[in-house]
Amino acid sequence: MNLVDSSGWIEFFRDGPYASYFLEALRDMDEVIVPTLCFYEVFSYVMKDMSDGEALQVVAFMQQARAVDMTDSVAVLAARLSAKHKIPLSPGVILATAQLNNAVIWTQDSFIKDFPGVKYYPEKKD
Numbered sequence: 433m434n435l436v437d438s439s440g441w442i443e444f445f446r447d448g449p450y451a452s453y454f455l456e457a458l459r460d461m462d463e464v465i466v467p468t469l470c471f472y473e474v475f476s477y478v479m480k481d482m483s484d485g486e487a488l489q490v491v492a493f494m495q496q497a498r499a500v501d502m503t504d505s506v507a508v509l510a511a512r513l514s515a516k517h518k519i520p521l522s523p524g525v526i527l528a529t530a531q532l533n534n535a536v537i538w539t540q541d542s543f544i545k546d547f548p549g550v551k552y553y554p555e556k557k558d
Contacts, residue, residue, distance in 0.1 A: 475487050
């Protein structure tokens, strides 16, 4: 199972330098999970440069994967991970969701780069 976080989706949609790496994770959408928080973050980001309709098309593509809601279990584990490792809310939710779903995280988020099961691709300037 793969979890592409918001930074990975954004890199993929904007065809950034690491887009092909994230495409590797997205080739089999049946094996991809998307925390609901990522829908918010990606939609917010793409709306800055696209119309509402285009941003909804981005979300529709993401919906081909399995959405994972932020349940109470995810929230509690995310809070524990955030407190223990001093990381912000979003990376905590990503880590918790991945751990509870046995997923590999694909990210550009340096807050979680050193955790097991994380494939990290640092952000490059085009």
